[in-house]
Amino acid sequence: MPKAGIIYNDVKPVACRTAQELKDRLLASGWDVRLATGIGGILGYSSPESPVCHTPIDRLNPPGFDEDMTFAIVLGGDGTVLSAFRQVAPYGIPLLTINTGHMGFLTEAYLNQLPQAIDAVLENRYEIEERTMLAVQVVRDQTLLWEALCLNEMVIHREPLTSMCHFEVQIGHHAPVDIAADGLIVSTPTGSTAYSLSAGGPVVTPGIPVLQLVPICPHSLASRALVFSNTQPVTIFPANPNRLVMIVDGNGGCYVLPEDQVKIQRSPFPARFIRLQSPEFFHVLREKLGWGLPHIAKPTSVELP
Incomplete structure (x- = not known):
């Protein structure tokens, strides 16, 4: 049956x-x-x-x-x-x-x-x-604290009433870059019409094997959305003393402390x-x-x- x-x-x-x-x-x-x-x-x-x-x-x-x-x-x-x-x-x-x-x-x-x-x-x-889809993990001292699948986007941002954040972001084997912003969005093509679009990111048609990194309210004229191959994993290192908040698909998530790492990669x-x-x-x-x-x-x- x-x-x-x-x-x-x-x-x-x-x-x-x-x-x-x-x-x-x-x-x-x-x-x-x-x-x-x-x-x-x-x-x-x-x-x-x-x-x-x-x-x-x-x-x-x-x-x-x-x-x-x-x-x-x-x-x-x-x-x-x-x-x-x-x-x-x-x-x-x-x-x-x-x-x-x-x-x-x-x-x-x-x-x-x-x-x-x-x-x-x-x-x-x-x-x-x-x-x-993306597989998102929060890791501390080699211990998995939290994980989820997401179809739209992962967002990491400051808590209300705190100052601007600094993030070190490594994509694949490229050298890490520093981004000063209220937060970051890592989006799939499906999520490019969601929060990423509202934050100024481009619309990406489904089926293109890419992801995009979009700073939220960046403190730099040179800090803009970046589109890159979805075969490259992303690691985000919070580079500020305050805890941050991570949200997946606008639904749930966790606190991210300065010693944590957020790892994002294309899900199998x-x-x-x-x-x-x-x-x-x-x-x-x-x-x-x-x-x-x-x-x-x-x-x-x-x-x-």
Whole structure:
């Protein structure tokens, strides 16, 4: 019996109701169906008093979600999608992402398109698009304190009401560089339309094997976003006396102390998206972010009496 999964946002009644309806339909079609909520992929926060506070990357999978699962369906917004990939990426499970949220930049279809989307998947009328994920680790004295997978970005920044930070950053085997800024973003191409974009980084089309380093509010005219090969690992050394805060995918993270190192590298587990038609990234940019829309002429000025 083939096996499918459903991961849903249990905070949203429409997602809960749809998950049960979808389960009933798949069961009637002869599928073994497993349900899980997106909460399992939500990252926790460590603290200076309890620095080791994480679930290993390969132990976030919900019960029954394994290599034998043909596909899984995500019902939620972008946050649920990010959580779901942390749960299933190590097992290579492709996800059909259905938007029950607001923007849904990472989702493939809207809720009113779900019946047609399920028909297409059950009839194998889809493609799989793989996207890079990052493995992020915080290490102190050779001890792993915290780790997570991320699809969008890793952000390390100062705490509120503290001064500007200094970071030493080493990319691959290149010489370390010093960056003075409020924080740093290391982003995948998928994350280039998220926080990185707001911080002035470029949009990178999916599929290009690169990462980018974006300083947040840098204290230098020469400090700009850097795009580099995703085969090169990144190590960040905090070069200031105050503790910092690290956030992954806008969700969870930990404190980073001066003696810690943050290590980032391309994960061996890609995010596998089910695409019902050939991916059209520029269409998504135009629909969700307004990129490339034609200019609208200003109205003719009219003299007031």
